[in-house]
Amino acid sequence: MTKFIFSLAIISLVFQCNIISAVFGYINKNLKDPIAKHPIPMAVVEKPIDDKIKLLVTPEYLEYDPAKGTNCWVDINLAAPVYEEDDNVRAPVDIVAVIDRSGSMGGGKLELVKKTLHFVVTQLTxxxxxxxxxYDDTVDLVFDLTSLTPENKIDIEAKIDAVQTRGSTNLCGGLLKGMQVIMSRTGVKADVASVLLLTDGLANVGISNTEGIIQAMKDPFAHDIAGSAKREAKKPQSRARSLISSLKGEPKEGATGGMEPADLKAANEFTGTVYTFGYGSDHNATMLKDISQAANGVYFFIDTNEKIPESFADCLGGLLSTVGQNISLKVELSNGATITEFIAKKTPTxxxxxxxxxxxxxxxxSEEQxxxxxxxxxxxxxxxxxxGGILNYASITLSYFNVMSSVMETVKSDLPVPRTNTGKPKTSNPLIDKQKNRILTMKALEDAKKKADEGKYEEGRELLMATKQQVAISATSDEIMVQGMMDDMDDMWDGMVDSAKYNSYGKSRAVNAVQAHCEQxxxxxxxxxxxxxxxTKSKVAMKKKK
Structure with a gap:
């Protein structure tokens, strides 16, 4: 057993044991009251009261028999501080809006996008x-990164109003140009920088396949806007496996790209994010999801025009409340423990x-976990x-850039595990139960989508309902987030009634929902x-302003 030399380490160990005791005390209390609600985030995760990310590490059970080798599930929880809306405190942002102006954006779509951009302008300082x-067949820079002063806002809004529809869809060209703008910034560069890419159709000019676009994102300056290579692009270092595939210990079947954001940064110093917005049923949802995932963003599926401002507000509310970037988690084991499974949003080394x-x-x-x-x-x-006794089986180190204070932060924690056999109830940690429900939901959504892609709609619906029933009898079924998971399975069940419903709504919504649960x-x-x-509250507040 490793001896703790420093008294600080002992204090930390005792503190975490108290946390574990509180977690299981919460469980035992609710076992006596089976109809009690489970406000788990408030009950077992300390609400951050400063500007630092909190780290909580807990095992699944109260104790583990020291006379037996055993498996032990562990939850490593990161909780962001609550960002209080204050333009004087929040970090500045650089936003590049990349807008599809092809002919299919007519019929009011582009006008609604313009209205939404006007809203974005009002919220920036x-x-x-x-x-x-x-972009259409070609790509045009309407205006470069411009400070949102009152005088500049007048000119910016006039230029937004002047955009008209025409031509085809050079999606990759527009995306690469947006990334190039972020990479070529001069002056004071905002720590939070993002490309917002939106389209209602399929890429049909320039690089038009997912694999090619993801490859081009690794080195945007290696291609001209038409998609021709100006030099040999840097080769991908690795492929990301989906969180669900990591459960199986194998690459995701049929993966189309999705290089790690870390690879992008290592190759070309693109330190921003990419958020994608797909309108209606004609766009390639998987492509937009992979593009966003390759650069630490998310994909929004917009099936009605009314959801355009809602989605932009959700995205903007998140960007304006970013508190931590470039988060890296390192786990180092001790006392003979080894890792048998590691489930995270990205592939670990x-x-x-x-x-x-x-x-x-x-x-x-803000508020994310x-x-x-x-x-x-x-x-x-x-x-x-x-x-028996308590052994420390891991040292966990969290490193990230604190956007609120503009400094690098390091947070450390240990994993004390009771190796005793006192006959305490074998009741699962609710934090881990909730995360297992999240994994089950993701797997059900992805597997049901595969069934529907093969035209087996009823099999997909049966799979969703079976998983929902399994989640419904779990210990955390009353927890709000778990109820949201079951709502998502209901939504997908409705989206797989037949081919018409699936192709117009269900397919894109499935891609959308799987990513939401993967990224949390x-x-x-x-x-x-x-x-x-x-x-989060920041996103709700932004939506109320729209």
Missing amino acids: PKDRLCLIV FNANKTSAEVALGDLQ RDVLMELQLPVCSDLGAD RSNFQAAPGKIMSYE
Whole structure:
């Protein structure tokens, strides 16, 4: 057993044991009251009261028999601080709006997009900058990054109003130009920078396949806007596996790209994010999801024109409340423990004997949480004696850039695990139960989509209902976020009635929902009476302004 030399480490260990005790005390209390509600985030995750991300690490059970080797699930929870709306405190943003102006954007779509851009202009201040790029067959820079002073806003709004529809869809050209603008910034560069890409159709000019676009994103300056290579682009370093595929320990079948954001940054210093917006039923939802995922953003599916301002407000509310960037999590095991499973939004790297892991987790916005599920193999430790004891099995280090204070932060935690056999109830940690429900929901949504893609709509619907029933009897079924998961399965069940419903709504919505649960970030508008998972106060406040 590793001896703790520093008293600070001992204090930290005792503190975390108290947290574990509180978690399971919460469980036992609710076991006595089966109809009690489960406000888990408020009950077991300390509400951040400063500008730092909180790190909470807890095992699944109260104790583990020291005389037996055993598996131990662990939840690593990151909780962002609550950002109080204050333009004097929040970080400035650089936003590049890349707008599809092809002919299909007529019929009121482009006019509604213009109205939404006007809303964006009203919400930004002189410390923020906005750029507008439009694309059809060609790509035009309407105006470069411009500070949102009162005088500039007048000129910007006039230029937005002057945009007209025409031509085809050079989606890749517009995207690359937007990324180039972020990479070529001069003057004071905002820490939060993002490309917002929107389209209602299929890419049909320039690079038009997902694999090619993702490859081009790794080195935007390697291609001209028409898609021709100016030099050999940097080769991808790796492919990201989906969170669901990591459960199976194998690459996601049929993956079309999705390089890690860390690879993008290593290749060309693109430090921004890319958010994509797909309108109606004609766009390639998987392509837009992969594009956003390759650069730490999310994909919004917009099936009605009325959802355009709602989606932009959701996105803008998140960007303006970004609190942590370039988040990296490192786990180092001790006392003979090894990693048997590691489930995160991105693919981790391991050492040779699976005693350490490291993963990039992108950014965090106000109130957001990220969870990493880790399964450990704990060895026999009978040398602890008849009464057993507590062993520390991991040191966890969280590193990130604090946008609110503009400094690099490091947060550390340990994993104390009771190796005793006192006969305490084998009741699962509610944090871990909720995350297992999230994984089940994602797998059901993705597997049902595969069935529907094969025309097996009824099989897909049966799969969704079976998973919903499994989640409904879980210990955390009353928790609001878990109810949102069940609402999503209901929504997909309705979207797979037949081919017409699936092709017009269900397919894009499935892609949208899987990514929301993978990223633990809102990216859609829930139907009336339904719960919108992961929505934060900052996003709600922005939507009320629209």
